[in-house]
Amino acid sequence: MSKDTFSLKEMRNYKFRIYPDKEQEQNLTKWLEACRVIYNSALADRKNHYYRNGKGLTRIKQQVILKADKEKHDQVKAIHSQVAQEVLFRVERAFNNFFRRVKAGVKPGYPRYKGPGQYKSITYTQYGEGLGASFQNGTLKLSKIGLVKIIVHREIYGEIKTCTIKKEQSGKWYAVLAVEEYPVLYSPNCQAIGIDVGIKEFATLSNGETISNPKHLVKSEKKLKTLQRSVFRKKKGSKNRIKAKKRLARHHEKVRNQRKDFHHRVSSQLAWKYGKIAVEDLQIQNMVKNHNLAKSITDAGWGEFVSMLSYKAESAGREVTKVIPHGTSQQCSRCGNIVKKDLSVRTHVCSYCGLVLDRDHNAAINILYKAKAS
Numbered sequence: 001m002s003k004d005t006f007s008l009k010e011m012r013n014y015k016f017r018i019y020p021d022k023e024q025e026q027n028l029t030k031w032l033e034a035c036r037v038i039y040n041s042a043l044a045d046r047k048n049h050y051y052r053n054g055k056g057l058t059r060i061k062q063q064v065i066l067k068a069d070k071e072k073h074d075q076v077k078a079i080h081s082q083v084a085q086e087v088l089f090r091v092e093r094a095f096n097n098f099f100r101r102v103k104a105g106v107k108p109g110y111p112r113y114k115g116p117g118q119y120k121s122i123t124y125t126q127y128g129e130g131l132g133a134s135f136q137n138g139t140l141k142l143s144k145i146g147l148v149k150i151i152v153h154r155e156i157y158g159e160i161k162t163c164t165i166k167k168e169q170s171g172k173w174y175a176v177l178a179v180e181e182y183p184v185l186y187s188p189n190c191q192a193i194g195i196d197v198g199i200k201e202f203a204t205l206s207n208g209e210t211i212s213n214p215k216h217l218v219k220s221e222k223k224l225k226t227l228q229r230s231v232f233r234k235k236k237g238s239k240n241r242i243k244a245k246k247r248l249a250r251h252h253e254k255v256r257n258q259r260k261d262f263h264h265r266v267s268s269q270l271a272w273k274y275g276k277i278a279v280e281d282l283q284i285q286n287m288v289k290n291h292n293l294a295k296s297i298t299d300a301g302w303g304e305f306v307s308m309l310s311y312k313a314e315s316a317g318r319e320v321t322k323v324i325p326h327g328t329s330q331q332c333s334r335c336g337n338i339v340k341k342d343l344s345v346r347t348h349v350c351s352y353c354g355l356v357l358d359r360d361h362n363a364a365i366n367i368l369y370k371a372k373a374s
């Protein structure tokens with residue numbers, strides 16, 4: 001992406017477990033099978049058409065054929081029209097990929113027919129009230145299927161565009177929502193900012209703003225510690241310990257997702273807002289010493305966050321500078337003298353120039369200065 005044309009919009013998939021009841025599951029299974037038939041016949045039609053006429057069949061023409069088929073076949077008629085139409089997009093994609101491979105001179109692999117059980121998902125191409133799929137009081141409303149129980153375990157940040165219902169090998173059902181992230185306003189004045197990583201707050205900026213960890217993440221991280229303890233309390237090799245370990249692993253995954261989500265959101269916002277971003281290079285410090293567990297966890301997350309921030313900022317033509325954090329919390333950001341304080345002292349009080357500032361705010365300003373000097 002160049003500086004002038006970068007897109008403010010990012011698409012992301014959110015996957016949630018759903019629990020269709022017996023009847024819904026039967027219907028969804030029927031739909032999968034009907035979609036498989038539509039897919040295979042659309043594939044055959046394209047092939048035959050090419051064989052007879054020497055040219056391909058377009059999706060638009062196939063839509064007309066599908067409409068006519070709908071009147072003849074009850075299974076097709078039973079499916080929501082968006083879901084049936086979407087199958088044709090998949091066929092089109094398969095052919096486009098095939099032609100791209102031919103053009104590139106790699107092994108093309110002609111689009112294949114799908115055998116029983118090989119067609120695994122269906123897609124509602126429109127999301128929203130009165131459209132194919134929507135949320136209604138915490139349940140997922142699928143047109144012509146009904147209200148389906150869904151577990152939304154992470155916050156959705158953006159506008160839902162499509163909803164894909166998927167059956168996995170395990171027999172579990174999932175909804176995959178394609179979400180267009182909310183654009184964050186791009187600030188043309190390209191201010192520079194320094195960011196200090198914290199323990200209590202996620203980060204403090206050199207302009208004094210703080211970014212807090214979201215409440216649901218804090219809660220989940222607390223639960224993680226409880227689950228960790230519960231594993232150690234169970235007897236080694238026991239069934240209960242195995243169970244507890246599984247529970248822990250599942251929750252760990254959840255926390256990871258929540259944290260990643262939060263990092264995505266914050267890094268997007270910072271990357272669009274600021275032209276020059278200065279952060280601490282914590283890997284260097286880690287090599288020196290790290291005895292504080294809480295801090296080391298924070299630092300591990302920080303590394304992930306910084307790499308996200310870097311690629312987003314760089315793709316928008318912005319600059320991220322990593323500085324060695326040594327001394328950033330001890331030095332006075334106004335007069336430059338060293339004011340010694342341990343981690344428990346939360347306020348910087350300078351006896352030389354009289355500056356009184358939140359400890360992390362002072363550090364963030366120093367980080368910004370260091371980046372400017374480097």
Ligand SMILES: [Zn+2]
Binds near residue numbers: 351353
């Ligand atoms: Zn001072």
